[in-house]
Amino acid sequence: MKNQHLYDLENESIYILREVVSQFKKPVLLFSGGKDSIVMAHLARKAFYPSRIPFPFMHVDTGHNFPETIDFRDTYMKELGADLIVRYVQDSIDQNKVQEETGKYASRNALQTVTLLDAIEEHGFDACLGGARRDEEKSRAKERIFSVRDDFGQWDYKRQRPEPFQLLNGRIQFGENVRAFPISNWTEEDIWSYILQEGLELPSVYFAHDRKLVKREGQYLAYSDHLNIVESDEIEERTVRFRTVGDMTCTAAFLSDAATVEDVLKENVASKHSERGARIDDKRSESALEDRKKGGYF
Amino acid sequence: MELVRISTAGSVDDGKSTLIGRLLFDNNALTKEQEELVAKKTAEKGWNDPDLSVITDGLVAEREQGITIDVANIYFSTETHKFIIADSPGHVEYTRNMVTGASMAETSIILIDARKGLLEQSYRHFYISHLLRLKRVIFAVNKMDLVEYDQDRFLEIAVEIQRMVEGLNADVPYTVVPVSSLKGDNVVKPSENMKWYQGKTLNGLLHEPQPDVSGTNPLRFDVQHVTHAQENGFVDYRGYSGRVISGTVAVGDTLRVLPSNKESVVTEIRRYTETKDKAVSGDSVSISLSDEIDVSRGAVLVHPDNAPEPQQLVKATLVWMDEKNATVGSKWLMKAASREFPVKLQSILKSVDPTRKNASESKDIIALNDLTEVEARLSQPGYFDTYESNKKNGIFILIDPQTNNTVAVGFVTSLS
Numbered sequence: 001m002k003n004q005h006l007y008d009l010e011n012e013s014i015y016i017l018r019e020v021v022s023q024f025k026k027p028v029l030l031f032s033g034g035k036d037s038i039v040m041a042h043l044a045r046k047a048f049y050p051s052r053i054p055f056p057f058m059h060v061d062t063g064h065n066f067p068e069t070i071d072f073r074d075t076y077m078k079e080l081g082a083d084l085i086v087r088y089v090q091d092s093i094d095q096n097k098v099q100e101e102t103g104k105y106a107s108r109n110a111l112q113t114v115t116l117l118d119a120i121e122e123h124g125f126d127a128c129l130g131g132a133r134r135d136e137e138k139s140r141a142k143e144r145i146f147s148v149r150d151d152f153g154q155w156d157y158k159r160q161r162p163e164p165f166q167l168l169n170g171r172i173q174f175g176e177n178v179r180a181f182p183i184s185n186w187t188e189e190d191i192w193s194y195i196l197q198e199g200l201e202l203p204s205v206y207f208a209h210d211r212k213l214v215k216r217e218g219q220y221l222a223y224s225d226h227l228n229i230v231e232s233d234e235i236e237e238r239t240v241r242f243r244t245v246g247d248m249t250c251t252a253a254f255l256s257d258a259a260t261v262e263d264v265l266k267e268n269v270a271s272k273h274s275e276r277g278a279r280i281d282d283k284r285s286e287s288a289l290e291d292r293k294k295g296g297y298f
Numbered sequence: 299m300e301l302v303r304i305s306t307a308g309s310v311d312d313g314k315s316t317l318i319g320r321l322l323f324d325n326n327a328l329t330k331e332q333e334e335l336v337a338k339k340t341a342e343k344g345w346n347d348p349d350l351s352v353i354t355d356g357l358v359a360e361r362e363q364g365i366t367i368d369v370a371n372i373y374f375s376t377e378t379h380k381f382i383i384a385d386s387p388g389h390v391e392y393t394r395n396m397v398t399g400a401s402m403a404e405t406s407i408i409l410i411d412a413r414k415g416l417l418e419q420s421y422r423h424f425y426i427s428h429l430l431r432l433k434r435v436i437f438a439v440n441k442m443d444l445v446e447y448d449q450d451r452f453l454e455i456a457v458e459i460q461r462m463v464e465g466l467n468a469d470v471p472y473t474v475v476p477v478s479s480l481k482g483d484n485v486v487k488p489s490e491n492m493k494w495y496q497g498k499t500l501n502g503l504l505h506e507p508q509p510d511v512s513g514t515n516p517l518r519f520d521v522q523h524v525t526h527a528q529e530n531g532f533v534d535y536r537g538y539s540g541r542v543i544s545g546t547v548a549v550g551d552t553l554r555v556l557p558s559n560k561e562s563v564v565t566e567i568r569r570y571t572e573t574k575d576k577a578v579s580g581d582s583v584s585i586s587l588s589d590e591i592d593v594s595r596g597a598v599l600v601h602p603d604n605a606p607e608p609q610q611l612v613k614a615t616l617v618w619m620d621e622k623n624a625t626v627g628s629k630w631l632m633k634a635a636s637r638e639f640p641v642k643l644q645s646i647l648k649s650v651d652p653t654r655k656n657a658s659e660s661k662d663i664i665a666l667n668d669l670t671e672v673e674a675r676l677s678q679p680g681y682f683d684t685y686e687s688n689k690k691n692g693i694f695i696l697i698d699p700q701t702n703n704t705v706a707v708g709f710v711t712s713l714s
Contacts, residue, residue: 005301005380014582015541018522022595022636046570047582050535051527134371141370162394162619164401164707167633167695171702185382187373274329 006194009186010043016145016168016182017047017129021054023170024127024178030116031057031084033065033073034245035202036131039191040183041080042200044129055129056083060116062108063090064226064247072203087119104216104230107250117153120177127170127178135187136275145184151175188268188275196261205242206264208257212237219252243268243275299375302504305384305400305432307423308409313440317409317479318372318385319350321501324486327374328353347480354385369399379505393422393667394619397707400426404433404508407500412445412476416458418653425652425669428468429615429709431689433509435472438500443478447491452476471509475500515579515688516606517545518681519553519599520635525584537568537584538593543635543690544683547585547599548576554605555591556598556681562587579690596637598681606691606713608679611644613712616670620698620705624664630705632676634694639678641696647671671711685709 020027029044031037044053059073077084089108092098097118098111120128134141144160146168161169170178183191195202212223215234221227222242223235226249240253241264254271258264268275308314319336322328328336332353340349354370372383386392386399400406406427410420427435437459445451456474463472475484476495483489486501498506520540527535547553551564566586567574577583585599593599600606618624624643632641649661650669664670685692696706 005299008301008580011541011580011582015522018539018582019636022523047539048523048525049527049568049570050530050532051525052529135373138370141372161704162398162695162707163704164398164695165690165693166402167635167693167704167707169633169695169697169702169704171631171697173702185371189375272328272330274331 003193003197006190006197009183009190009194010046012166012185013043013182014047015166016180017044019168019170020127020129020180020182021048023168026123026125027055027127027129027180028085028120028123028125029053029055029057029129030131031059031073031077032131032245033059033069033076033203034131035191035195035206036133036183038076038200038202039186039194040129040131041076041082042198043182045080053080053082056085058085058087058119058123058125058128060112060119061086061088062112062247063088064108064224064249066203066205066222066242066245066248068205069203069245072201076201085119085123087115089115091115092118102228104228104233105250106228107247109247109250113153120153125177126172127180129180129182131183132179132181133186133188133191134184143181143184145181146170147179147181148172149177149179153177189265192261192265192268196265202261203245205245208239208241208259208263210237210239211253213240213253220255221252222248224248299380300378300508301380301382302405302508303382303384303403304405304407304504305386305396305403306407306409307386307396307399307426308419308440312409312411312414313351313479314385314409315351315354316349317407317438317440317477317485317500318383319348319353320479320482320485322353322372322374323348323350324482325374325376325501327376350479369395376505381504393426394617394707396423397426397430397617397619400430400432401707405436405504406432406434407436407438410437410439410455410459412439412441412451412455415455416462421462421653424462424468425466425650426617428466428470429617429669431686432470435470436500436503437472437474439474439476440479442476442483442489442492443481447476447478447483447489449492449494452495473497473503475503515544515691516604516683517547517551517553517599517601518543518606518635518683518688518691519547519585521593521595521597521599522636523595524593535586536590537566537586538597538599539584540582540636542577542579542581542583544579544688545601545604546576546578549574552602553585553587553599554602555593556600556605557608557679558592558597560589560591561602562589562591564588596635598635598637600681606681606683609676609682609713610679611673611675611714612680612682612710613647613671613673613714614694614708614710615650616664616668616672616696616706616708618664618666618668618670618706620703621666622698622701622703622705623666624705625662629699630696631699632674632680632694632696632708634680634682635691637678638697639676640699641677642675644673644675647673674708680713682710682713684711684713686711 092115213220241256339352384399386396477484484499522540525537568584628643683691692710
């Protein structure tokens with residue numbers, strides 16, 4: 001049976017993707033290999049079928065991604081026949097544009113903004129399609145579908161354009177660009193239900209697997225060379241899955257036996273924890289994500 | 299799962315954030331993280347009742363000032379329904395955000411402080427619900443705990459509301475419910491303190507079936523993008539990709555293409571790998587026609603026997619959303635669906651005062667948050683319906699060509 005709610009969301013997202021292609025000269029889809037960007041890629045395929053997806057994909061690789069995600073990304077891009085641009089945070093570090101963070105919470109999450117803005121300028125992208133959702137986080141809840149960023153990529157909530165009836169105004173000055181969010185109105189549950197309905201493949205880290213972990217302040221982080229281990233950390237091996245797939249250094253694992261999309265859906269609903277509760281980068285302060293967004297983070 | 303889209307509006311300090319917080323809290327819809335935040339903030343303030351206002355306000359400036367500046371979308375589910383709340387600011391200076399929030403909703407909740415009764419803002423909120431032809435309005439008379447849960451006070455306000463509704467000749471179905479968000483009365487749990495109230499709780503009202511006001515509208519298909527393809531086994535595929543704004547289109551239908559006025563027959567309606575017999579309002583599809591005719595972005599596909607008359611002038615109610623004022627002769631870009639063309643403000647017919655306190659004065663300047671009836675001259679023929687007859691084809695935005703800002707939203711009132 002057709003799920004009307006998902007069908008309506010799909011209608012809306014396809015509409016937005018087509019507006020982006022029509023209103024901008026050089027859009028790009030920011031693809032991380034995470035579930036939201038996989039859904040975005042699938043929607044892009046639907047919006048323009050039978051033609052090819054009329055824009056390239058770009059991944060800002062922090063170098064701290066899960067290897068499973070990177071493998072998945074490369075396989076999926078080949079299957080899709082899409083052009084993938086990869087830009088590395090390591091290059092920005094080598095060029096002394098950003099400083100690696102130090103200490104036990106060191107993460108490259110915030111550093112990727114610089115790499116992203118450089119890549120936007122290098123390629124002359126005027127619109128970046130992102131998979132952000134309004135249910136993720138409180139400052140995301142205020143985000144427009146077309147979010148205009150100035151020359152420095154900054155988000156200014158006071159300058160946000162009203163979007164009544166989803167009439168989208170993508171007119172910009174030279175040097176400005178737009179972050180466009182076609183799945184703004186989807187919730188995490190919608191995403192998983194859609195993945196189930198469409199039979200989409202995901203990187204294996206989204207499902208229960210045995211992994212070596214670092215237990216820190218009650219949360220489990222993936223053990224890796226990128227994590228600065230300190231004395232109070234405990235190393236354990238447990239069966240876990242990841243609910244969001246960011247950097248290995250700042251994404252916490254859930255103890256879980258959920259091996260299929262159905263299991264994950266059931267478990268997420270029952271858990272009552274929010275998805276970004278596992279994002280350590282958001283816990284730095286009450287406005288951590290808002291501050292990053294103002295600085296050009298996507 | 300039925301989906302209910304709600305817009306909330308309230309004035310400063312009338313407890314809107316607390317009401318939404320209470321709705322989520324008593325529906326057991328808070329995440330663990332939100333529960334922890336509530337506990338932390340309540341302890342910081344030393345309150346007896348939970349501080350539920352902290353759930354909604356998102357931006358640093360909002361938390362600092364204790365107000366809502368911008369629309370936030372809040373999602374929650376109960377066993378039977380999914381809810382999306384567009385939590386909109388109440389300040390007059392954020393009317394534009396309120397209209398934006400309400401544009402996605404079918405139900406509007408208007409908050410009223412039981413101590414204060416109807417304020418200028420309440421009139422404005424109701425006027426906007428009426429202007430947007432929302433399906434139903436719920437007036438939540440809040441802070442009943444601060445008026446000793448007094449039935450007479452509630453009835454006074456109910457009479458004020460009735461007068462306001464009648465004053466506008468509004469035919470929107472509405473309900474008035476006495477609540478205390480802070481204490482939880484009549485939000486989700488029936489009030490122990492107001493036994494005199496026999497009606498449903500706010501949550502009960504939100505779970506009632508929504509009035510079905512969808513009629514049969516004429517076909518309006520907006521061409522967003524022309525899809526050409528030689529891939530995936532297709533030879534010279536050509537599809538007009540866009541959205542059914544209103545009505546229904548079926549394979550075999552003869553369509554007229556506006557503005558060229560050429561006609562052709564629908565050979566295929568496609569959505570990805572699936573072909574369909576028909577598409578209905580809201581569907582994003584690609585339509586193929588039997589003849590090779592000129593169709594590009596901005597074209598409107600209609601049935602020849604139910605085509606709109608091309609318009610040079612339209613009358614509309616504008617909600618002005620920009621700091622820069624407008625006067626007769628001002629020029630903008632009008633965006634209606636995928637069409638974008640210059641328009642000029644021909645005349646200002648009258649300014650609307652939602653409070654109806656001041657006699658309707660005619661003004662020659664339109665300023666931020668003004669509600670104004672105007673006449674606009676179009677540089678290209680318009681294919682509007684009136685908002686009243688066909689909502690989705692009766693709206694547009696205006697864009698300032700210098701700043702690129704979206705400066706107004708318009709509701710078409712009559713065509714000429």
